[in-house]
Amino acid sequence: MNPKTREDTAKFAEMVANKQGWVVNPDTNFTTMLLDGLTTNWNRYGYYLCPCRDSDGSREADAAIICPCKYSFGDIERYGHCYCALYLSKTFAQSGKSPEAIPDRRYEE
Numbered sequence: 733m734n735p736k737t738r739e740d741t742a743k744f745a746e747m748v749a750n751k752q753g754w755v756v757n758p759d760t761n762f763t764t765m766l767l768d769g770l771t772t773n774w775n776r777y778g779y780y781l782c783p784c785r786d787s788d789g790s791r792e793a794d795a796a797i798i799c800p801c802k803y804s805f806g807d808i809e810r811y812g813h814c815y816c817a818l819y820l821s822k823t824f825a826q827s828g829k830s831p832e833a834i835p836d837r838r839y840e841e
């Protein structure tokens with residue numbers, strides 16, 4: 733499997749955002765850090781493990797936290813951004829607000 737580059741991951745993130753009606757965080761420095769994290773995770777694990785969370789050891793165990801994670805849909809609706817703040821709702825992006833820390837709902841269930 734060819735390693736992914738940051739550019740590949742940026743295309744992926746744009747594709748996800750377009751499909752879901754979200755926006756990729758326009759804070760370029762911050763987003764680059766997350767894209768690098770996702771790229772490293774793809775090249776390490778073979779899937780886009782969330783760059784803000786740790787692997788539980790297998791693709792099956794990590795299924796809920798492969799980007800876009802299971803929690804992103806509800807978090808973006810509720811808070812205007814996902815846990816990492818890679819994706820923002822259009823409304824949140826237009827508000828000019830900065831994303832704040834939100835709870836990780838991964839272990840809540």
Ligand code: SF4
Pocket residue numbers: 781782783784797798799800801802803804814815816817818819
């Ligand atoms: S919180 Fe979810 S949607 Fe946001 S970067 Fe992590 S895996 Fe992707």
